[in-house]
Amino acid sequence: MEIFKSLGSITCHSKRSVVFEQKDVGKYAYCTVKGIAKVVLLSETGQIRTVNYVTPGIFFGLSAVFLERPISNSIVVMSVTDVEILSISKEVVLNCIHNNPNIASYLLKCVALQIESLFNHVEIDSFGDLIFQVASVLNSFPKQQKSGRNYVTLSQEELASIIGKSRITVAKSLHQLQDLGIIRLIGKKKIVIDNEVELAYLSGNLQK
Numbered sequence: 001m002e003i004f005k006s007l008g009s010i011t012c013h014s015k016r017s018v019v020f021e022q023k024d025v026g027k028y029a030y031c032t033v034k035g036i037a038k039v040v041l042l043s044e045t046g047q048i049r050t051v052n053y054v055t056p057g058i059f060f061g062l063s064a065v066f067l068e069r070p071i072s073n074s075i076v077v078m079s080v081t082d083v084e085i086l087s088i089s090k091e092v093v094l095n096c097i098h099n100n101p102n103i104a105s106y107l108l109k110c111v112a113l114q115i116e117s118l119f120n121h122v123e124i125d126s127f128g129d130l131i132f133q134v135a136s137v138l139n140s141f142p143k144q145q146k147s148g149r150n151y152v153t154l155s156q157e158e159l160a161s162i163i164g165k166s167r168i169t170v171a172k173s174l175h176q177l178q179d180l181g182i183i184r185l186i187g188k189k190k191i192v193i194d195n196e197v198e199l200a201y202l203s204g205n206l207q208k
Helices: 062-067 090-099 101-127 130-140 156-163 167-179 196-202
Strands: 009-013 018-021 028-034 037-042 048-054 075-079 083-089 144-146 149-153 183-186 190-193
Touching: 018 083, 028 062, 028 090, 048 101, 048 156, 062 090, 062 101, 083 090, 090 101, 101 130, 130 156, 130 167, 130 196, 156 167, 167 183
Parallel strands: none
Antiparallel strands: 009 083, 018 075, 028 083, 037 048, 037 075, 144 149, 149 190, 183 190
């Protein structure tokens, strides 16, 4: 990351602000240095659907740099928390890839992680019941840790946006998981994972 920092510039964005839009494509690749951002699809009517989260060290906007055209005009990256975003020009990115195989490998890994996340969302939408959908998002969402327990910072409204269901419907599933002793709901935006094995099983990532 230090190598990348020396090659680009860092900008700060406050919580819930737009970091990247498709009209910006092709000129820069971006990387979250601090904080969490989300990739959303924005419809013409103003509806928002979250499709991915971007955590520190993960680049985004690479596909547009490589293809030199927008992937989708509806894609917007928004900050979930206060974030610091590193931007590196297309010319510098391509030069790094040409001169350093390790950087090329790392950037390919970033693209692969985003593709994997997209496939997970397609699978959830296509085949999953609601418990599976909620468990899948919680299992894959960036974790923080306190007192030996992992937790995610995610409101019911944000979770509903990711899954594409109403907040009330999502709340019922969260309380079901809490009744099973798998999670604990702390306040409006903190979900503690008490049973990671069971959560992974419900999300389809572990066999009993």
